[in-house]
Amino acid sequence: MFNNLSEKLDKALHTLKGHGKITEVNVAETLKEVRRALLDADVNFKIAKDFTKRVQQKAIGQDVLTTLNPGQLMVKLVKDELTELMGGDAVGINLGGSPTVILMSGLQGSGKTTFSGKLANYLKTKKTKQVLLVGCDVYRPAAINQLRVVGEQIGVEVYAEEGNQNPVEISQNAIKHAKANSKNVVIIDTAGRLAVDEEMMTEISNIHKAVNPQETLFVVDSMTGQDAVNTAKAFNDVLDFEGVILTKLDGDTRGGAALSIKSVVNKPIKFIGTGEKMDAIDVFYPDRMADRILGMGDVVSLVERAQEQYDEEEARRLQKKIAKNQFGFDDFLSQIQQIKKMGSMKDLVGMIPGAGKALKDVDIDDDAFKGIEAIIHSMTPAERSTPTMINASRKKRIAKGSGTSVQEVNQLMKQFNQMSKMMKMMQGGGGRKMMQMMRGMR
Secondary structure, three states, X not given: OOHHHHHHHHHHHHOOOOOOXXXXXXXXXXXXXXXXXXXXXXXXXXXXXXXXHHHHHHHOOOOOOOOOOHHHHHHXXXXXXXXXHOOOXXXXXXXXXXXXXXXEEOOOOOOHHHHHHHHHHHHHHHOOOOEEEEXXXXXXXXXXXXHHHHHHHHOOEEEOOOOOOOHHHHHHHHHHHHHHOXXXXXXXXXXXXXXXXXXXXXXXXXXXXXHOOOEEEEEEEHHHOHHHHHHHHHHHHHHOOOEEEEEOHHHOOOOHHHHHHHHHHOOOEEEEEXXXXXXXXXXXXXXXXXXXXXXXXXXXXXXXXHHHHOOHHHHHHHHHHHHOOOOOXXXXXXXXXXXXXXXXXXXXXXXXXXXXXXXXXXXXXXXXXXXXXXXXXXXXXXXXXXXXXXXXXXXXXXXXXXXXXXXXXXXXXXXXXXXXXXXXXXXXXXXXXXXXXXXXXX
């Protein structure tokens, strides 16, 4: 996510390293590179120019604080400005109304239908809402079918009217259906076009007037950069929407749309799509995104995701097994499953401070655990529960069964033993000793 921008900003801010004081000369040199990095990220020239001007005004003449060198101070100033540029504070979704009506708008191919499903899943699982998805794309039969597949996947009812070509009527009937069936959120998926046209704008404007939604959200493909920003402006002029949804952010190496859209339409980015799965949706936090862009990671989001998957009962069971030295490969497999539920590996690595930079040339994909899982699944139940019984001949059999090499099986065994020792150490008073050792290594 935003790899190119992160790399260029890192190089730009590196120029101040070693200077004892911030001066007009070294600030100008650094900010010239920052502006270039923003322009390369497909940020509008005026926005990039205003951004660097604000940072310059705040930086000039500042003495370096006792805890910060000039490079660190500039990183802080850039981080604060990036946060403001993207909206400052996170803005939640308005769930007022009975039912809450959410109108989804956007061009064809922006990921609108898929995101309608993701949002429905988010509101169902995180906000315990009874959601109704409504198919109002009367021009593409595939769109209604896609919505039905999505609804089935997440266990949410889909309302559609075969043969009815009037989206205003469908949306009004859907709201009546929602009220009669105790649904407290209605998400209306509207038709998209390949480009902004008058007919499309009139249609969505008519739906908007008829249903008076609590939230009108504009869904846009973040990878389209400045085109995304221009489309957002065209839609906002007609609909005056409440917020923006940026999809496909996991594949966006530049970040122009995320950085520019708030300045142009003055509407917050409310959610982002970070993958293909139905739970690949995040509330947009400008400060956390600024941290990630500058390579500082996003520990808060990482902890939140871990807490969502945290099973207290499972943790207690695991604790007892570790204490009795009974931690086996089935438990190891269970830990891997919990990590996988947290999201894509690429996304998780980006949340660890410094990891994105350290692993920039490493290809990280969601199949990272595939080999490990294959090896564990090739073990017998007895081998999984008592790893010490795995001898040389068993390793050969396991390697053959999993399509891996004996060397890979040995590597996993070694990692497993190290992890077991560490967990055992953390159980006793070793946790404190371990922290002291780590401090001493700095």
